Amino acid sequence: MAKRLSHQVDLNLLELFQAVYQTRNLTAAGRELGLSQPAMSRALTRLRHAYGDDLFLRQPHGLVPTPFADELSAPVRQALNIVRQTLHPPVFHPATENRVFTLAMSDVSEQVFLPTLADLVARQAPGVRLQTSQLQGKALHDAMADGTVDLAMGHLRLHPEGMCSDVLFTARYACIARRDHPAIHGRLTVDNFRSLGHVIATGSITGHAQVLERILSSPGIGAPIALRVGHFLSIGRIVAQTDYLATVPRTLAATFEHAWGVRTYEPPLPLPPYEVAQSWHERYARDPGLTWLRSLAYQRFFGRPPT
């Protein structure tokens, strides 16, 4: 294919080339494209001029492609297929797809809503597998931007640049302490909250630690932070075996009650609710697989697809 286009070519001319190449008949190709025969003839002239080749020769049994046209046909067909694919992007078929999705989430989210999500995925898409990632900060942002991590879920601190998100639900905090705590009688008081040592999880990718540290250290409260740990899930057992107090997501408190026998208390002062969201990078906003997964998570909480 040594010849070069003499000037910019209207891409519709490639459709014309393809139609004429297939039909070997200008009038029939014109019917396919909705053009009159003279319009086809004129368009073919433009294409001939652009390529500097006759492309098709009029012969007794129709238009016969030149060797150059034969050479051109495969790349033109491929180019048209690529263009058509951009207009009709691939569809994700959950029942038959094989794909691994990587979800960035805290240990809290793994405990609280990953089981339900995993069950939904297993029912609808048996070939799809999930794995979680504990990346945080810039590493998480970079991983989401390059597609290594597909979706981040939870009450997360994310660098906002290029991020999109759906709020899945709003949740509240609860306090937990050991069942036979010597200083707590019936209900948790403001004095208990101020004087008892608190356990908080600071190593997690969630934004809970920031919120709780601010509350505990605020001028009117000044509660002591006795222990900082890396994971929320460690807190239940620690609280069960010490006189420490902890403020954790309410759903997690319920889990700790069953697992470690701790007791859940209403916070003695108003704590702000927090939002749990799913976030993804704008580069993958139209990824059909990711769109399906996001929709599944959204329906899990709202009973309907996102608008």
Next chain:
DNA sequence: CTCTAGATTTCGTACCTTAA
């Protein structure tokens, strides 16, 4: 079967209209 004249088909061009 062969030849021939008219009909039909198909491509190319001139000229006009339209829309950007």
Next chain:
DNA sequence: TTAAGGTACGAAATCTAGAG
């Protein structure tokens, strides 16, 4: 102003039917 498409028409090749 320019490019693209339509109508009208010419040219060339093929098809078809009738005559010899």
